[in-house]
Amino acid sequence: MKTTQQLEKQLKRRSKAAKLEIFGRVISLTALLLIVAVVVAIIGFVASKGIATFTSNHVNLWDFLSGKKWNPGITDANGKPEVGALPMIVGSFLITILSAIVATPFAIGTAVFMNEISPNRGAKILQPVTELLVGIPSVVYGFIGLSVVVPTTRALFGGSGFGILSGTCVLFVMILPTVTSMSADALRAVPRYYREASLALGATQWQTIYKVVLRAATPGLMTAVVFGMARAFGEALAVQMVIGNAALMPNSLVSPSSTLTSVLTTGIGNTVMGSLQNNALWSLALVLLLMSLVFNLIIRLIGRKGRLQ
Amino acid sequence: MFVNNDVKKTMDMEDRHVIKLSDPDHPVILSTEDLHVYYGQKEALFEGDLEFASNQITALIGPSGSGKSTYLRSLNRMNDRIATVTGKIMYRGVDINQPDIDVYEMRRRVGMVFQRPNPFAKSIYDNIAFALRLRGVTGKHELDEIVETSLKQAALWDQVKDDLKKSALALSGGQAQRLCIARAIAIKPDILLLDEPASALDPVSTGQLEDTLLSLKENYTIIIVTHNMQQAARISEYTAFFNQGRVLEYDTTSHIFTNPSVQVTSDYVSGNFG
Numbered sequence: 001m002k003t004t005q006q007l008e009k010q011l012k013r014r015s016k017a018a019k020l021e022i023f024g025r026v027i028s029l030t031a032l033l034l035i036v037a038v039v040v041a042i043i044g045f046v047a048s049k050g051i052a053t054f055t056s057n058h059v060n061l062w063d064f065l066s067g068k069k070w071n072p073g074i075t076d077a078n079g080k081p082e083v084g085a086l087p088m089i090v091g092s093f094l095i096t097i098l099s100a101i102v103a104t105p106f107a108i109g110t111a112v113f114m115n116e117i118s119p120n121r122g123a124k125i126l127q128p129v130t131e132l133l134v135g136i137p138s139v140v141y142g143f144i145g146l147s148v149v150v151p152t153t154r155a156l157f158g159g160s161g162f163g164i165l166s167g168t169c170v171l172f173v174m175i176l177p178t179v180t181s182m183s184a185d186a187l188r189a190v191p192r193y194y195r196e197a198s199l200a201l202g203a204t205q206w207q208t209i210y211k212v213v214l215r216a217a218t219p220g221l222m223t224a225v226v227f228g229m230a231r232a233f234g235e236a237l238a239v240q241m242v243i244g245n246a247a248l249m250p251n252s253l254v255s256p257s258s259t260l261t262s263v264l265t266t267g268i269g270n271t272v273m274g275s276l277q278n279n280a281l282w283s284l285a286l287v288l289l290l291m292s293l294v295f296n297l298i299i300r301l302i303g304r305k306g307r308l309q
Numbered sequence: 310m311f312v313n314n315d316v317k318k319t320m321d322m323e324d325r326h327v328i329k330l331s332d333p334d335h336p337v338i339l340s341t342e343d344l345h346v347y348y349g350q351k352e353a354l355f356e357g358d359l360e361f362a363s364n365q366i367t368a369l370i371g372p373s374g375s376g377k378s379t380y381l382r383s384l385n386r387m388n389d390r391i392a393t394v395t396g397k398i399m400y401r402g403v404d405i406n407q408p409d410i411d412v413y414e415m416r417r418r419v420g421m422v423f424q425r426p427n428p429f430a431k432s433i434y435d436n437i438a439f440a441l442r443l444r445g446v447t448g449k450h451e452l453d454e455i456v457e458t459s460l461k462q463a464a465l466w467d468q469v470k471d472d473l474k475k476s477a478l479a480l481s482g483g484q485a486q487r488l489c490i491a492r493a494i495a496i497k498p499d500i501l502l503l504d505e506p507a508s509a510l511d512p513v514s515t516g517q518l519e520d521t522l523l524s525l526k527e528n529y530t531i532i533i534v535t536h537n538m539q540q541a542a543r544i545s546e547y548t549a550f551f552n553q554g555r556v557l558e559y560d561t562t563s564h565i566f567t568n569p570s571v572q573v574t575s576d577y578v579s580g581n582f583g
Contacts, residue, residue, distance in 0.1 A: 191427075193423060193425060193427040194427065194429060196387065196423060196427065197423065197427040197428075197429065197489070197492075198429075198439075199387065199416065200385065200387060200416060200420065200421035200422075200423070200493070201416070201417075201420070201439065201440035201443075201492065201493065201496065202413050202414070202415075202416040202417035202420075202440060202443070202444075202496060203413065203439075203440065203443050204413050207443050211439070211443070212429060215430075215431075216429075216430055
């Protein structure tokens with residue numbers, strides 16, 4: 001009887017290991033809650049400031065999204081402030097989609113070379129090069145864009161050289177390493193036995209890559225492209241340096257225009273908190289944030305679809 | 310008296326016993342001469358000189374790491390980018406281990422089924438039509454017909470004929486492996502190489518797979534690597550015993566299992582190995 005009690009006491013005593021366990025749990029839970037709180041606070045703050053344009057300044061949401069004139073300090077003939085964000089929204093989407101269209105074939109081609117055609121050289125040369133490209137600060141990309149890409153565009157297509165085309169060129173190089181390394185990961189995740197099965201059926205290596213490996217990796221490749229687009233959409237500094245920063249509807253790829261991010265970075269320091277000019281910029285930030293959430297959602301949806309296959 | 314006989318037999322046993330085939334009904338279709346396989350500097354197969362009779366099943370047995378899978382994968386050049394293979398692989402009088410051989414055309418004649426069922430993430434129909442489409446067979450009628458006959462030959466037709474458009478990944482292990490066989494025979498190869506095709510299957514599926522192989526013998530030459538000695542005994546006409554990268558014994562299956570000439574073979578097939 002006594003031994004039973006002793007045993008119970010021993011088993012119920014909190015050992016050092018059990019205490020450590022609780023300590024560890026508290027630490028990781030705190031970290032988690034802190035991150036969640038920060039994310040919620042950012043979204044809440046941007047949303048509350050962004051909505052102020054529509055609630056306290058009484059701007060029509062539709063006018064904001066479809067208006068083509070951006071001049072928050074000025075009111076038009078009807079007494080309404082000119083806060084049409086369409087030029088920036090169009091600019092952002094155009095530059096994002098164009099750079100993704102240009103980058104995708106290069107990225108997938110490089111990934112195929114790294115992974116399927118020459119894995120040894122891929123691992124030795126291309127992997128470090130892509131990692132290096134990721135590490136270059138965006139201001140350096142912007143500076144090279146300003147001193148190389150813009151003059152080249154000017155010489156080739158006329159105009160000032162600033163515009164969507166230059167922005168696309170810079171963003172193409174910036175998102176290329178991200179899309180490449182994620183595409184390579186997607187190809188690496190295709191089981192080796194798919195390739196063996198295809199080769200054993202007499203398929204050539206190219207047929208195997210095209211008909212089996214790329215098909216099987218499609219969800220991963222799409223995720224890579226959307227990830228690159230999300231990066232392009234959010235990039236501010238490098239784009240701001242080459243796009244010309246005119247809040248106008250882009251009438252060609254070489255006319256100065258602007259994106260949501262470039263207007264934000266140039267304007268936010270020059271406005272007074274609480275003014276319409278300031279609130280309108282917050283509304284742009286809210287659009288940017290919502291679009292980022294949409295990109296994230298798309299990535300998750302593709303990932304889930306990939307797993308279901 | 311008996312004891313003396315046993316001792317005598319042991320003493321008479323050879324180090325190596327590899328027969329040459331001479332069956333006029335089943336001429337040699339594939340043979341290897343002086344075949345060596347190297348993984349980098351390491352030699353994985355030292356001696357693999359075998360002859361394979363057409364329309365017969367030949368089993369390759371031996372302990373893990375004895376080189377039997379390496380040997381099998383060399384036969385249709387699946388080791389090309391992985392290992393260095395020297396020596397001759399004579400297929401109907403042509404050495405297919407030469408650099409100027411079109412391996413893709415060759416693999417159409419020497420098909421392979423792997424240890425793990427590996428259907429593509431496509432429909433059952435598209436799995437079988439895959440290799441045909443690569444070769445330019447696109448007529449729906451023709452494809453339908455080949456898909457049906459291949460599935461029938463692999464004894465899978467009755468189970469999947471209403472689900473041809475469904476994903477092949479939904480099949481059970483045994484069905485998936487028979488789909489892989491159907492996929493391999495859809496392009497009508499001469500020789501079918503199987504690398505432990507039943508090792509991932511349950512006994513019932515294994516039995517069905519063996520029946521399938523026995524019926525395929527009429528049209529194909531089958532070479533099968535197996536860990537399962539009963540399986541080798543049940544289905545094969547000839548058996549090769551591999552040990553430490555060498556073919557130690559090659560003879561008819563009944564000879565290998567009832568009266569082996571090499572002591573190691575005897576130990577292995579009777580379960581006294583090591």
